[in-house]
Amino acid sequence: MRQKLARVIGGVAMVALVAGGTACSSGDDAAGGGGDACGSKIAFFGALTGSSAALGINENNGVKLAVDKYNKENADCKVELASLDSQGSPDQAPGLAQKAIDDTKILGVVGPAYSGESEAAGPLFSEAGLVTITPSATRPSLADQKWKTFFRAVGNDFSQGPAAGNYMKNVMKADKVYVIDDQSAYGAGLADEVKKLLGSAVVGSDKVQGEGKQTEFSGVVTKVKAANVKAIFYGGYYQEAGLIRKQLTAAGVTAPLVAGDGVNDGAYITSAGQAAAEGTILTCPCQPAAEARGTFVQEFKALNGTDPGTYSDTAYDAANILLAGIKAGKTTREGLLEFVKGYSGEGVAASYKFTENGELDPAQVKVWAFKVTGGKVVPDQEIPKS
Incomplete structure (x- = not known):
């Protein structure tokens, strides 16, 4: 604490x-x-x-x-x-x-x-x-x-991506992960960092459109369901993340969704629906x-x-x-x-x-995992950056 x-x-x-x-x-x-x-x-x-x-x-x-x-x-x-x-x-x-x-x-x-x-x-x-x-x-x-x-x-994301990967590997014990991103500068970059850390545990990946350009995700949902994964990582923002989670749940996929700070907002729960969002893990390079x-x-x-x-x-x-x-x-x-x-x-x-290039001093950076519980995003635990 x-x-x-x-x-x-x-x-x-x-x-x-x-x-x-x-x-x-x-x-x-x-x-x-x-x-x-x-x-x-x-x-x-x-x-x-x-x-x-x-x-x-x-x-x-x-x-x-x-x-x-x-x-x-x-x-x-x-x-x-x-x-x-x-x-x-x-x-x-x-x-x-x-x-x-x-x-x-x-x-x-x-x-x-x-x-x-x-x-x-x-x-x-x-x-x-x-x-x-x-x-x-x-x-x-x-x-x-x-x-x-x-x-x-x-x-x-050099701190947040590995932390998200560490959480899936060490806390969730997920040995089969599917990675999705929205092709944005943020989402794709974060997904790449997760892939680097998880290595062979990533059994599939796909890309979707962000910024409200896509609302139907049956193609990626079908692939995730066929992969029978233990966790799904999404690099992007809350609107699409919520719709993907909602459609995964409707298709019978129960593997938890893990996402970064772009999804770490109550609006994600609104988009997904409370029942589908329950158990989602959201990371943030913030306390x-x-x-x-x-x-x-x-x-x-x-x-x-x-x-x-x-x-x-x-x-x-x-x-x-x-x-x-x-x-x-x-x-x-x-x-x-x-x-x-x-x-x-x-x-x-x-x-x-x-630092000289404008980054926050790495010694000051903390990464936390949050969990959707009872319809709210609540703190779960601080997680290692590497």
Whole structure:
């Protein structure tokens, strides 16, 4: 279980980093020449409508809480939140990125939320010097593009994929596994990592279409049933995962489904139906949001009227890193980028320090398995990354 830490203001220990900073500083900005923080913006970039919206709403609500708390503490010099709805589509991402870039008041971005849209938007953000901290995009290759503005607040699929494989091998004792993915940057990458770890235990694999493009999966269901497997792994997002699980169950396939963080949301249960979803294992390179440090859970629910979901806490932490930089007087894009590069501090979900290519320090990465039990996604256990 999570180590209990002393409660700190705002749930984030960043006193040393912001000491001497003021909310309306127009003083020295070491990298960017300084400016006025009042009226500055941070943006959230992710799906708020469409088939992939559940995860984006979780995250946007976390960012909203961070901004709300900041503005209460700095009532004379507030920061605005710009929520940019990508619908989770890589096709829409470049235009939306340009919209953020063109708004000169936006100093930093929480997101993009998904790997595909990150691949599409990343080059534009890098060229513009607009810092981004994704709370959930886990495709490993995102950190290999030499984007100077890319940072990731969670572990990547090099940690999550092997952990999912280890869970199937060591906890489920599954010696026959069928692997399916949605051909997305995220889903295919995660499935590849699982295949590498399980090796000959993978007796079959197949690909489907994501982004709501496919709703009927009888072909893959027939193959899975014929393979008589002990577990099924799905790399992709919750909408298709739920439909696949529903159709597998209807065909009499009882082998449990295992999937990554793109499925780790209550919307999966809605898609599959409670009875079919029961027993599903969902991994995440994150700890349970309900166990976030300090008063995060209570404050999140008070503001948003719902409990935090997957990545609500990491999005909150990512926003607070950007806000700490603004508080410290980093009121240009260049200045805030340099601040994030050198950041080291505690959040409600994890400790944060970034490597040269923007990855979260591997020592801080934890991977958890969650289980659908009684119609809810509940924590199961922390699992080894390798």
